[in-house]
Amino acid sequence: MTPTKRPRRPSAGGYARGDETRQRIIDAGVRLFGEHGFAGASTRDIAAAAGVNAPALQYYFENKEGLYHACAEYITNDLRDRFAPAMREANAVLKADGAMDALIDAYLGILGVMLDSVLSQPHASKKRLFVARELGDEEAHVASKLLDRRLKRPLNKAMLSLLSRITGLGVNDPVTRIRSLTLKGQIMPFYHPPGACLDALGWKEIDAAKGALLKSSVLGQTRTLLDSWRVDLATNRAR
Incomplete structure (x- = not known):
């Protein structure tokens, strides 16, 4: 380009x-x-x-390149706006050294927006395909660079910080990083709804009701994991 x-x-x-x-x-x-x-x-x-x-x-x-860049800007700004309330809450909880329940709720708030963007965002599949081409080295990485700088980096920083506070492990501890990846990885089976996940679930589509069920299930099991890691932290401190 x-x-x-x-x-x-x-x-x-x-x-x-x-x-x-x-x-x-x-x-x-x-x-x-x-x-x-x-x-x-x-x-x-x-x-x-x-x-x-x-x-x-x-x-x-002006030209085709200008339109492509505008598309990348639109996708990035749209996603950033969707995450803005959850990010404000997470940063406020971290700054205030919030209670454990508030930390967990803030983490689940961000994860919930991630799920919404995959399960219920209008035209989400079109935007994901646009970005997927860049991530697959097919394009000039305009959108992926914007997303990384404006959304992914601050998002990852907030989620790692919340997870570190919940578990008592450092932000750079390998266990914290592994847990962060696996928690976010719960969303991946639903990232392309027309694919294998529909066959595995026996569904033809993910409508609003099914999307709500998936979201509540993923958030519920995530809360269970975070609660268990909080218990581990409390137990270790008591020793």
Whole structure:
């Protein structure tokens, strides 16, 4: 990809119609870049999917690279906004040296948002496919770099800090890192709902009720693990 120019925007911050058109183009870009990759998705096809003419892409994004970057920004900002309340709560609990129950609730709060983003977020599969291509070294890593810097690093830092407080082990202790990976790994079987997890569950789809059941089950077993590690910490301190 070549360096992107600054995208053009409608005057005075953008009219409502202009904002809606721009978002339609981004939505179409996320879907087609995810399905076909940067090289395989043509601006003509993206414009057609968005219901606009080809010059509209140039008006809003200058070029194909500019649109791709806008799609990456959109995905990153959307996810960051979804995690913002849980992250604020986690950071507040950590700063206040909160009680054990508050630490566990804060950890489960972040994990719950992760589950929501996989199980119930509208069009989540399209966004995941876009990012998956980057993680698979198929694209220029624009989205994955943004996600890593703006979301994954602060998210991992908060979750490791919470887990460290709950278990009494250091943030860099290998056991803390292993536990963190395995707790987050509970979500992976549901990351691509059309796949093997549906066959294993005997389901045709994950609707709202099934998504709620999966979420409550994963959070319930996570709470059980965190409670057991809290007991281990209390026992070790009593010795």
